[in-house]
Amino acid sequence: MLLPRFEYHQPASLDEAVEVLGQYAGEAAVLAGGTDLLVNMKHQAMAPSHLVSLAGVEGLDQASADGGRVTVGPLMSAAVLAQSEFIAANAGALALGAAVLGSPQVRTRATVGGNVCNARPAADMSVPLLALGARAVLTGPDGQRQVDLEEFFVGPGQTVRAPGELLSALEMDAPAPGTGWGYQKLGLRKALEISLVNVAAALSLEDDGKTIKAARVALGAVAPTPILAPGAAEVLVGQAAGGDVFKAAGQKAAADAKPIDDHRGSAWYRREMVAVLTARALNQAWARAQGQ
Amino acid sequence: MTQKFNVIGSRAPRLDAPDKATGRACYVDDIEFPHLLEGAILQSPHAHARILSIDTSAAEALPGVAAVITHRDVPDVRYGVSPARYDETIFAIDKVRYVGDEVAAVAAEDLDTAMAALELIKVEYEVLPHVLTVDEALAEGAPVIHDAFPGNICAEVHQEFGDVAAGFAESDIIRTDVFVNKRQDGAFIEPHRCVAVYDNFGQLTLTSSTQVPHYVQRTVAMVTGIDVGKVRVKKPYVGGGFGPKAEATPCDIISAFLAIKTGRPVRVAYSREQVFLHCRARHQFKHVMKTGFKKDGTIMALDHQCWLEGGAYSSFGIATVYYAGSLLAAPYKLPNMKYDGWRVYTNKPACGAQRGHGGVAARACFEQQLDLIAKQLDMDPIELRLKNIMTAGDVSCNDLAMSSLGMKECIEAVRDGSTWRDKRGRLPKGKGIGMASGFFVSGAGYPIYRSETYHCTVTIKVQEDGGTVKVLTGAAEIGQGSDTAMAMIAAEAIGIPLDRVRLVSGDTDYGVDLGAYSSRTTLMTGHATKEAGEAVKDRVLTALAEELGIERDRLDMANGLVEISGDPVDFSELRTKYIKEHRGWSDHPAGDQITFTEAARIAYLKYGTVVGTGKYKPPVLGGKFKGAAVGTSPAYGCSAQVAEVTVDLETGQVTVDSITDAHDCGKAVNLTSVEAQMEGSVSMGLGEAMFEEVKFDDQGRVLNASLGEYHIPTVLDMPQMSCIVVESGEPNGPFGAKEVGEGAIMPTIPAILNAVHDATGVTITELPITPERVLKALKEKEQEKD
Numbered sequence A: 001m002l003l004p005r006f007e008y009h010q011p012a013s014l015d016e017a018v019e020v021l022g023q024y025a026g027e028a029a030v031l032a033g034g035t036d037l038l039v040n041m042k043h044q045a046m047a048p049s050h051l052v053s054l055a056g057v058e059g060l061d062q063a064s065a066d067g068g069r070v071t072v073g074p075l076m077s078a079a080v081l082a083q084s085e086f087i088a089a090n091a092g093a094l095a096l097g098a099a100v101l102g103s104p105q106v107r108t109r110a111t112v113g114g115n116v117c118n119a120r121p122a123a124d125m126s127v128p129l130l131a132l133g134a135r136a137v138l139t140g141p142d143g144q145r146q147v148d149l150e151e152f153f154v155g156p157g158q159t160v161r162a163p164g165e166l167l168s169a170l171e172m173d174a175p176a177p178g179t180g181w182g183y184q185k186l187g188l189r190k191a192l193e194i195s196l197v198n199v200a201a202a203l204s205l206e207d208d209g210k211t212i213k214a215a216r217v218a219l220g221a222v223a224p225t226p227i228l229a230p231g232a233a234e235v236l237v238g239q240a241a242g243g244d245v246f247k248a249a250g251q252k253a254a255a256d257a258k259p260i261d262d263h264r265g266s267a268w269y270r271r272e273m274v275a276v277l278t279a280r281a282l283n284q285a286w287a288r289a290q291g292q
Numbered sequence B: 001m002t003q004k005f006n007v008i009g010s011r012a013p014r015l016d017a018p019d020k021a022t023g024r025a026c027y028v029d030d031i032e033f034p035h036l037l038e039g040a041i042l043q044s045p046h047a048h049a050r051i052l053s054i055d056t057s058a059a060e061a062l063p064g065v066a067a068v069i070t071h072r073d074v075p076d077v078r079y080g081v082s083p084a085r086y087d088e089t090i091f092a093i094d095k096v097r098y099v100g101d102e103v104a105a106v107a108a109e110d111l112d113t114a115m116a117a118l119e120l121i122k123v124e125y126e127v128l129p130h131v132l133t134v135d136e137a138l139a140e141g142a143p144v145i146h147d148a149f150p151g152n153i154c155a156e157v158h159q160e161f162g163d164v165a166a167g168f169a170e171s172d173i174i175r176t177d178v179f180v181n182k183r184q185d186g187a188f189i190e191p192h193r194c195v196a197v198y199d200n201f202g203q204l205t206l207t208s209s210t211q212v213p214h215y216v217q218r219t220v221a222m223v224t225g226i227d228v229g230k231v232r233v234k235k236p237y238v239g240g241g242f243g244p245k246a247e248a249t250p251c252d253i254i255s256a257f258l259a260i261k262t263g264r265p266v267r268v269a270y271s272r273e274q275v276f277l278h279c280r281a282r283h284q285f286k287h288v289m290k291t292g293f294k295k296d297g298t299i300m301a302l303d304h305q306c307w308l309e310g311g312a313y314s315s316f317g318i319a320t321v322y323y324a325g326s327l328l329a330a331p332y333k334l335p336n337m338k339y340d341g342w343r344v345y346t347n348k349p350a351c352g353a354q355r356g357h358g359g360v361a362a363r364a365c366f367e368q369q370l371d372l373i374a375k376q377l378d379m380d381p382i383e384l385r386l387k388n389i390m391t392a393g394d395v396s397c398n399d400l401a402m403s404s405l406g407m408k409e410c411i412e413a414v415r416d417g418s419t420w421r422d423k424r425g426r427l428p429k430g431k432g433i434g435m436a437s438g439f440f441v442s443g444a445g446y447p448i449y450r451s452e453t454y455h456c457t458v459t460i461k462v463q464e465d466g467g468t469v470k471v472l473t474g475a476a477e478i479g480q481g482s483d484t485a486m487a488m489i490a491a492e493a494i495g496i497p498l499d500r501v502r503l504v505s506g507d508t509d510y511g512v513d514l515g516a517y518s519s520r521t522t523l524m525t526g527h528a529t530k531e532a533g534e535a536v537k538d539r540v541l542t543a544l545a546e547e548l549g550i551e552r553d554r555l556d557m558a559n560g561l562v563e564i565s566g567d568p569v570d571f572s573e574l575r576t577k578y579i580k581e582h583r584g585w586s587d588h589p590a591g592d593q594i595t596f597t598e599a600a601r602i603a604y605l606k607y608g609t610v611v612g613t614g615k616y617k618p619p620v621l622g623g624k625f626k627g628a629a630v631g632t633s634p635a636y637g638c639s640a641q642v643a644e645v646t647v648d649l650e651t652g653q654v655t656v657d658s659i660t661d662a663h664d665c666g667k668a669v670n671l672t673s674v675e676a677q678m679e680g681s682v683s684m685g686l687g688e689a690m691f692e693e694v695k696f697d698d699q700g701r702v703l704n705a706s707l708g709e710y711h712i713p714t715v716l717d718m719p720q721m722s723c724i725v726v727e728s729g730e731p732n733g734p735f736g737a738k739e740v741g742e743g744a745i746m747p748t749i750p751a752i753l754n755a756v757h758d759a760t761g762v763t764i765t766e767l768p769i770t771p772e773r774v775l776k777a778l779k780e781k782e783q784e785k786d
């Protein structure tokens, strides 16, 4: 359980980081908080011979809003995201997910970029980002490209990011007025828990404060990647918000889920929980959308 | 008569607290050994396989490797815990029996090299069919794990006390219930590790993270053939044990052989994963209990069967299978009891002893059944228990004698402390309250090997030129607080303040002590410490009486001051002499009483070094039947808990909101430590109830061998606790004290189960109480209704 040997690089800019990464493409890994990477390396699950730390690159740990677009820096930690008023107002689901990730110690290290690039199906920041409609901004030797998160995740631990690319930002549309978010995590214990099922919801109301204008429901731990539940969104839009329609959305989400049996829980239970947690997340989002 | 105490019963801060709080406490890995080699063990990747060949040549050739050893390099001896089942070899010889079985070991300049060398050892295996469950192991034609045990039965017990058939004949209600727990892990913070040093005098010194220096010393002497007097085992601070460190481990034994071979200190240390592979923790038990009751709630008979999934070796298993039966004979009056138990070998890591040894799942099953019976009888579960309760002076059907038993007091304390009467049956759906009792030994009546040895010896030496004493004991402080308790007992016995006592412990050079297991230290080492303290006090006061020319029995000591009864005595000459001897010192004794320091100095001047010794071994205990030794103890602790829970009826998730906990520890030597044991027990019991399960794939590999995937409670999962300490005054305990270390875990699981039942009406008969299991039960109940 010792760390394999590697060479450590600490570039001072994004360009330099891309350059170093390109130089060792295939043999290099990006190091953010290290809470996934170093654990995997200790378990010999991966053995990159070069680590490219982002610690020296400026500006990756900021969030901003600009012309209807919200940008979240990949190096922002779960602890910062959980406490940021800006995030709570502009990407609330992310704050909710970040707040229940791991433990206080892990949250101070764990970054949102690492959470997304690590691509675990139950990741506590990835699932909310999916509900927020976030896009991954990838910077590589050939410049920048944007990928919707729905397309970004390919399988457990797998994304469309090329080895020479960096996740340089996460972007999403600024929330419409009357938007609220919910996040529900179900595990065995109250901290240090990988979810059995987690659900994030974003809900926007029409000006009447009742009718659902837009909705997105994202599910964790019920497929090889975090997934959207389009069926749930479909039954919600145009309806008056409330318990019954949220329950119906929960049923649809359960149908959209593709859980499997594993040693942590059965597919049956996970599907049941998708329905329950979806309704709860929507209720939570609704309360916030109404300004509560 | 209540005795007045000056030190006992206080909340004295723990002796180790400053070191642990500031990071100065030294554990095995904090101690530096010059020229240390790092050892590593090659473990079997197969659950069951024949070893065809082992080629270590490439590993030996790797630069930096100092030694590679296999079974060919060590004596062909069997060892284990119970001499009746020595079924382990130092390395696998002909075959491996579980994923993790030791095949070879390396010592190298650093751990990187040692690990690289392991990869160079070539072992050819012929994979054999394996068995992972009790059912598989007992099936006809199942592969045999040990040739000496065809049928894979490691140990079986068949006992009957009273007349069970007659008891059932007189019963109005007979119920049969089944209960299953899961294999647990000890989940202590510090994985096992040991550094062995073999010196030029031919002496082998082990510095080990162990609960039992004495047994490690004996086992290592036995397997190495080194005279036991030349094997010394020292235990520095230990990061927890809970049972899995109560035997010699491969870390101890293999580091010893590597040190002998290389002539250099060698460390062998487990990773967290290896802790799971070594296991020696709680077995999986399956209990079937058939119990008969009278309409008025009187318990008439118990017919009990139990199967233990044991793993590949015996470890403590023989004791475990006996405990699983014998500990049910109390604290309720149970006139007729039949027990059939089987411990079964499987191709998994060996299980052993863990807090509440053998009794925890049995207790959970029985206490849950009591609640179900109470429901059938429409009786309050607390009333049912009080109706059957034993009191001091009672003897169980299997000859366990209750010399003290505050069981009734415990039950009443949690009933009143939790305001049970206002809550039971009155809480909204989804909220529940439940209770259960517990019972445990206060030290095993007999050592693990058959012997008339003292269970502990203690020496207290009065420092020649000062008023401090030094306690030397082999007792194992593993975090439970025994150092503090022994220092307090010594202070009380001598009659001096606690800060006059220094203490060294956990070293086989300091005396015999069987170690920290079976909740024995406070009672047993406490006795020996008290006896040694009293000897010191007597010697010092005898000297003083001579000096003053008065009768010895006019003198006593308390708080470091001599008390003289009768007419005042002029001791000015004595004081002047002392002050003259200490010219220039600033702390001259003053006041109108002779101090311990002055008296101790006089004793030294008269007799030379003053030493008091103490020893303890229980009297002959228990019945004459086979296995009667297991369960006997000079005293028994007991406890009761009320749990209050909230069940999320949509997800099945259970939250334990509060636990009201009462424990009869005879007399609290240190109140804070007693409460800490109670809280720690609840945490551990809660983990077993709610989360913990070591899981395996179908090849016998552990799936969750990390504290990330194996869930123990976090601080956020702990309920609100209120601890009530009951003191029944144990006649066989030092100053009335008996156990709190293990008995306190007994009621937690059934109290939670009973509260879940109260909240939902469902009975959970398999641990852990996962949300999925609860939801399934809720759905099944709904369907039954339709």
Ligand SMILES: Cc1cc2nc3c(=O)[nH]c(=O)nc-3n(C[C@H](O)[C@H](O)[C@H](O)COP(=O)(O)OP(=O)(O)OC[C@H]3O[C@@H](n4cnc5c(N)ncnc54)[C@H](O)[C@@H]3O)c2cc1C
Pocket: A029, A030, A031, A032, A033, A034, A035, A036, A037, A038, A039, A054, A074, A100, A101, A102, A103, A106, A109, A110, A111, A112, A113, A114, A115, A116, A117, A118, A122, A123, A124, A125, A165, A166, A167, A168, A192, A193, A194, A195, B708
């Ligand atoms: C004890 C513990 C508890 C945990 N609990 C949780 C939990 O409850 N919920 C949860 O979701 N996760 C949990 N995790 C996992 C982990 O903490 C999170 O996934 C975290 O967000 C990872 O971020 P990091 O900065 O540490 O990533 P790192 O480990 O630094 O990186 C993770 C991966 O992403 C790559 N990477 C990182 N940043 C970039 C980038 N900008 N561009 C390209 N590639 C990049 C790395 O190369 C690596 O492959 C836990 C981990 C531990 C150790």
